[in-house]
Amino acid sequence: MLKKIVKEKMNILVIFLFEMLIGLGLALFIFLQGITKKYDLFILCGYLLLVCLHSFFNILHFNKKIESFLIRTDINISSIFGNEMSSIFEFGNVAMLVYNEEDEIIWTNSTSMFKKSSVIGKNIYTLIPNMDTILEENLKSDITTTIDGKKFLVNINKGLHVIYLKDITIEDMQRTLIDDSAPFIGYVMIDNYQDTITLYNETDFMVHVTNIKNLIMKWASENHLFIRSCSVDTFLIMGEEKNYRKIKEERFSLLDDIRVLMEKEENALTVSIGIGKGQSTILRLSELSYQALNMALSRGGNQVIVNIFGKPTEYYGAKSEVKQSRSHVRGRVLATAIANLIKDSKNVFIMGHKDMDFDAIGASLGMYALVKNLNVPAYIVYEDNLIEHEARRAFKQTFTQTEIAKMTISPAKAINLVEENSLVVVVDTHRPALTMQPKLLELCNNICVIDHHRKSDSYIENPIFSYQEPQSSSASELVTEMLFYQSEKVKLSIDIANFLLAGICLDTKFFTSNTSSKTFEMSMILKTYNASVEEVSEFFKEEYEEKMLLNSIINNSDPIHTGIIVSSVNEEYIVTRTVLAKAAEEILNTRGVNAAFVVGRTSEKQVSISARSTTSFNVQIIMEKMGGGGHFSASATQISNVSIHSVMEQLKENIDVFLRDGKI
Template sequence: MKSNNGLQIIIRITVCVTMLSSLIGAFMLHSTPSHRESGSVLILVSVAAAVLWVLEEVVFHNHTRKYVAKLSTMISKTERDSLLNFPAPAIIIDSENVIVWYNRLFGRQVYSEEEAYGIDLTELMNIDMDKIYSSDGDLVCINAHFYKAKAIHTDVNGELSMVYFNDVTDYVELEYEFRMSHKTVIIITIDNFDELMSNIRESEKAHVVVEIEKLIEEFLENTTAVSKKVASDKFYVYMEERHLAPIIEQRFKILEQARKIAVGERSNLTLSIGVGRDGANLAESEKFAKQALEMCLGRGGDQAAVKEDGEFKFFGGISSAPDKNNKTRIRMVAKAMLELICNHDKVLIMGHRFGDLDSVGSATGFCCAIRNMVKEAYVVVDPEQNLSKTLINYINENESEHYYITPQEGLERLDDNTLLVVTDTHNPALVESKEILARAKNVVVIDHHRRMVNGIEPTIMSFLEPNASSACELVTALIEYFGEDSNITVHAAEALLAGIMLDTKNFIMKTGVSTFEAAAFLKKKGADTIAVKKLFANSIETYHQKSSLINSAHLYKECAVAYTEESFSEIRIAASQAADELLGITGVKASFVIYETNGVINISARSMGACNVQIVMESLGGGGHLTMAATQLNCSMNEARKRLADAIDEYWENNSQE
């Protein structure tokens, strides 16, 4: 074939030369006689060239077409062989994702059971057919191998597509190993350790210490973690992610095991655990762990908190916080708060929306105590939208000074030298006036509810004590240390005592030593228990409404659930009181009352401590305390009942042994 091609080229060159000679000969025929002879010769040569040209077209053109056809066949065969032996699994699918062709490697590595022709690709593997046409492709797993699948359309109409699979198993396994070997920091503290150990014998102390050491050892058993005891009540643990994940999945069983360790006759051990996860390095993970531990302690202890991706996840927290009678801390807080008050010209005090006796009572007592320290001090409260009209009227009738102003009046009085004190809540969404909170530059928070993640920020001081019975108890404790600079009237003392009695259910729930000390202090100030009892009186209509709610109750998994679709003026008071009454039913560990106000579904929750209603309400977007919580839902009554049932199911599923 090569010799034919060479001969063909020589002939064509010769033809071109003779054609040129023919033109010259034609020109010479018209010249001199001598030139005519030469011209005749050139014309003869041209005729011979024409014959050669015809010969080339006839003889060699046929060979050229055969060569081109053979070359095309060779190229097509090479393409098919190359695709068939492509060094990565490859298939061709039609517009319905059905496999119409696949290469040998696909048949050996990916699908070797039988012929794959006619099988839908999505039936073979979990693959995103939209993602495979993108530049990133889709990661799929089949036969214990990971592949990055990518696809391209092979024809103009897009009916056929080729999908090839790049084996990235080594990369995925390396990435997984890197992730699993990432170090996390865990800080474990023993709640209220000094108080627990102060009232037991030395032999019992040694036994408790040994039990704690064994508990930590069992916690780290079968792991590669390293622990270090940095204090008598604190442990640092450095653990790989591969061992932490199962612990989180089991919801920190160490919390339950710790409660089984008895300290003395009536106390049990509880732990607070802060976990720093996904930090860029150990230092950042330790920082996350400290923040998580702080959240645990702020929520009452006996729980674990995991911080990852800037968010907190909580586990446990089903028992009440231990009673801490830390007078040293209260004295220090009171001193710092006195300095803040004296450095401001005005003080505004407000609680939460629909303020109850604890919210309004704590604000009233605080306002009365600081009246002679600042130029102005007022309680911001909505005179209509609150649950303490009886208390407000009682104070207005018996006090010569004016205590209460509306939120609008509070906004008008607010300036750069005003101190805002928020009591009985640290949730920015629940304060009496969001506008005042947003504009205030100096904010102090006094609250007894368990710390929430997105609390009021920034603050110049926070006094959060989840072990306290009420905000009124905290305010009373501060007033005791305000000294001679402050004094409260009899009626302000009664307002504080009313708040304590409300949140403790007449000194039954969440009552510690400090609670009775606060009540004794208020009694010394002249508080009359009979006058306080009158503040709880209801109208006959409210009493009937409460009875109707109680009659609608049914039992669901040791919980009493009541609801009403009716709306009346004192529905909030009736609902909260009905929730309290339902706890008196035998076998009931928690009560929930569902009602509607202004198109919003409200749920009021109560417990005797055996069920942490705060966790139940938090799962529905609300919050509160272990024995008292609430939430609001934007849905129908039926949907609210279903969501509450699901939240109760989830709680008992996660705390089935409690």
């Protein structure tokens, strides 16, 4: 019946067009011949009037047929579903559309959402713009479409050829209004305020601070944020989700504005911002934002951390390297504090991260010397296959088997020696899963953390002592500082001093990057213990096969963006992380290169990435997105059960996103 009606509709249209063409031809003929008699014009007008009347009655007859068809269909459907269904569908703002094999709508229930005459006979792909996507994703919930400016929830029963449309326009508007009004709280803090004040004369410093505070107030005003000063260096900000989206779209332009303001200053002031979202109570939002600010500061400042309840933490900014804090007082206080904790302990377990490098081993040996100097039993948690190749070779060449057995303990045996007042000292990492024996952290209540990496999402919670300084070059530098500030001089062997110096040399690339005045100061202190750069350089000498492998990796480099190079090792080779790190550093030493990423297989089931950069590019954020971490210009990650090709594609995608959005 529907096809017959559609055919009749087409016939009416064709007849009307044919009659109009005849009328046009008649009019053209009369005007070309010239109107010689009055009745010529009357004939033309009469003909056009007849055409209009004929078309009118045809359309009237056609509409009556449609109404008759709709009434009959309604009766048939009602007899199937029952008379109550119409009112239920109307109450629930639900439209039910039935379509045939040709995807034409043959029936719809009576509803205020559509006029039947405007829907019957229409193709479902014409009525619903994203029908292809809906059919593909129909098993998923909350599939929506927009029809004539209204939003509908869509569900399709393909077997019965039925489409259900629920009008959610009002609910969607209300949801949007609620989402836009969701509150957030944040803190804006000027970094290193107390440390930097000593580097300027009073007038210049106050001018800089005033200019920065004016920028902060202007930024808050432009984005309709509530702002109040909490202290000389901190502001509280509050706003709604719609305000947050705006400042996020602008990529937190305040950081860049302040960076431009201070770009000519050697000791530039920067700001950190911590934001809390995802909770309705002001108290909980305040806690989330305060945690975010502390994380931003522990990662070196000059960045934005967004702490969203129940979701991954978001990182923005951090486009420049961290400035070194110059407080010797803090170092002295911390050195005294850790010494007191060691004295009060029954025994001390010292451990670094898995695949320990020179920095982790050097820092562990330094802490071992400190604990033994305080006459407390000490153990370095150590396992041969969890040490990097070069570090293991140097360690075994430097110390005898007897010395190694005396200093170290296996991760399995360490668990059995834990007592109520045992102390665990974690060096060169703050992530529980990366430690040599994560179970020690669960068994011991007293935990100390000494690390130079920026704080990540996963970290050791509630340590009784934490010295986490991303401004420092290495964990070995921090441990050397702990040794230097002890009230009594620590006895340190030449071998341990060499390993501490090797840790500093590794992470500074032999004092060419990530250095500060404190780095050189601590290195000079190690020289007083007869540490030798010449002996340390022997640790890092490459074997012939390794040199050839490095050359092949460098030759495989791919410049994916200006100044950004990625390279990979052939899938069939298994290499050490040290090789990947060396290759990345070699590539970075090339003029014009700002960041280097090297991908290679480090075990049968694991692919690793080593990332290095200059102070103009943050590789840490990219590595964190891929499950790793590190610090601004030197980071890494390990991914299991993947191919090198897939890791390369994922890496390139993350780099593209970071360059485009300044965030991942």
